[in-house]
Amino acid sequence: MSVAVPPALEGLRLRLRADVPLATRTTLRIGGPARLLAEVDDVAALAGVLRWAARGGTPLLMLGKGSNLLVADEGWDGIAVVLAGKLLAVAVEGETLRAGGGASLAALSAAARDAGLSGLEGLSGIPSTFGGAVRINAGSYGSEVFDHLVEATLVTRGGKVRTVPAGAIAHGYRWTALVESGEVVAAGSLSLARRPREEIVARLAEVREKRRMALPVEPNAGSIFKNPPGDFAGRLLEACGLKGTREGGAEVSPRHANVIVNAGGATAADVRRLMARMQAAVRERFGISLEPEIVVLPARAPGAGPPRPGSSGTTGAGSGP
Numbered sequence: 611m612s613v614a615v616p617p618a619l620e621g622l623r624l625r626l627r628a629d630v631p632l633a634t635r636t637t638l639r640i641g642g643p644a645r646l647l648a649e650v651d652d653v654a655a656l657a658g659v660l661r662w663a664a665r666g667g668t669p670l671l672m673l674g675k676g677s678n679l680l681v682a683d684e685g686w687d688g689i690a691v692v693l694a695g696k697l698l699a700v701a702v703e704g705e706t707l708r709a710g711g712g713a714s715l716a717a718l719s720a721a722a723r724d725a726g727l728s729g730l731e732g733l734s735g736i737p738s739t740f741g742g743a744v745r746i747n748a749g750s751y752g753s754e755v756f757d758h759l760v761e762a763t764l765v766t767r768g769g770k771v772r773t774v775p776a777g778a779i780a781h782g783y784r785w786t787a788l789v790e791s792g793e794v795v796a797a798g799s800l801s802l803a804r805r806p807r808e809e810i811v812a813r814l815a816e817v818r819e820k821r822r823m824a825l826p827v828e829p830n831a832g833s834i835f836k837n838p839p840g841d842f843a844g845r846l847l848e849a850c851g852l853k854g855t856r857e858g859g860a861e862v863s864p865r866h867a868n869v870i871v872n873a874g875g876a877t878a879a880d881v882r883r884l885m886a887r888m889q890a891a892v893r894e895r896f897g898i899s900l901e902p903e904i905v906v907l908p909a910r911a912p913g914a915g916p917p918r919p920g921s922s923g924t925t926g927a928g929s930g931p
């Protein structure tokens with residue numbers, strides 16, 4: 611349902627809707643509706659919405675492809691923001707690839723392939739937006755986003771825009787400082803290397819096949835837990851005999867012990883219960899605490915009632931999902 615744009619957002623390139631189902635916007639196919647959802651078409655609209663949400667104390671969820679996200683069954687009692695329009699653009703200049711934060715990694719790797727640029731093949735099958743991948747320094751098959759990132763345009767939760775070199779963003783394994791700061795990745799550029807196109811195409815096919823063999827076909831969110839230092843979460847979980855374990859409609863994939871699948875009708879509560887069982891089993895057997903890789907949204911957004919377009923009050927800036 612479309613809603614009237616509040617005066618503070620008038621003139622910005624965006625669309626605002628109320629009570630928007632989120633389950634279909636996540637790869638787990640779980641979760642209730644967002645109270646509001648804004649699709650923003652450029653950096654000015656993104657900054658405007660972030661500023662407006664912060665001033666009104668409205669909980670804000672940046673939503674990419676929903677491939678690393680568990681939305682609560684009650685939904686998101688705030689505003690979900692989706693990058694659209696110019697923030698989906700992908701362009702190649704020489705050996706540099708520039709992209710909006712909402713562009714998919716599939717679009718980036720296809721543009722790189724067509725331009726004869728190598729570097730994104732390992733990341734090509736991750737069902738992510740560019741912005742979501744920068745935030746967590748996504749990686750697979752020996753490469754990660756920060757191997758190639760040159761700079762990123764970031765927007766703070768208060769709506770300030772800055773472009774910074776990649777080296778200015780602290781990062782590590784499946785983590786960057788953006789996780790804590792809550793800054794939004796509006797765009798960025800990557801440095802790639804010129805290689806023969808056939809070589810790139812062959813590597814893309816190899817990665818696609820490896821992923822097809824490794825991952826379940828049912829709805830899932832990829833790896834549920836990060837690998838602990840020097841080990842693999844999947845190995846530990848498998849050793850605990852957890853493959854096939856169920857809580858309601860959520861199941862530890864019989865194919866990959868670090869993946870939870872929605873085997874049919876799973877709720878967010880089912881997934882949370884199953885995650886807790888998995889963590890307890892690994893803690894008991896190996897004394898290791900597994901840390902979630904997926905973002906688990908709280909059943910109610912922290913400390914807030916429903917957002918009221920145009921309302922003012924305390925700031926909602928700071929870290930967030």
Ligand SMILES: Cc1cc2nc3c(=O)[nH]c(=O)nc-3n(C[C@H](O)[C@H](O)[C@H](O)COP(=O)(O)OP(=O)(O)OC[C@H]3O[C@@H](n4cnc5c(N)ncnc54)[C@H](O)[C@@H]3O)c2cc1C
Binds near residue numbers: 672677742788795
């Ligand atoms: C089948 C499958 C396979 C996967 N394989 C891999 C893999 O090999 N390697 C890997 O690293 N991950 C993998 N993942 C996990 C997931 O794809 C990544 O974590 C991905 O980067 C999440 O991006 P997203 O756009 O879907 O973000 P979402 O899931 O929509 O959001 C995740 C978090 O990122 C935040 N976010 C979203 N967009 C932005 C933005 N523009 N700026 C700042 N924050 C933002 C959200 O607020 C949220 O906190 C896999 C997932 C699936 C379902």
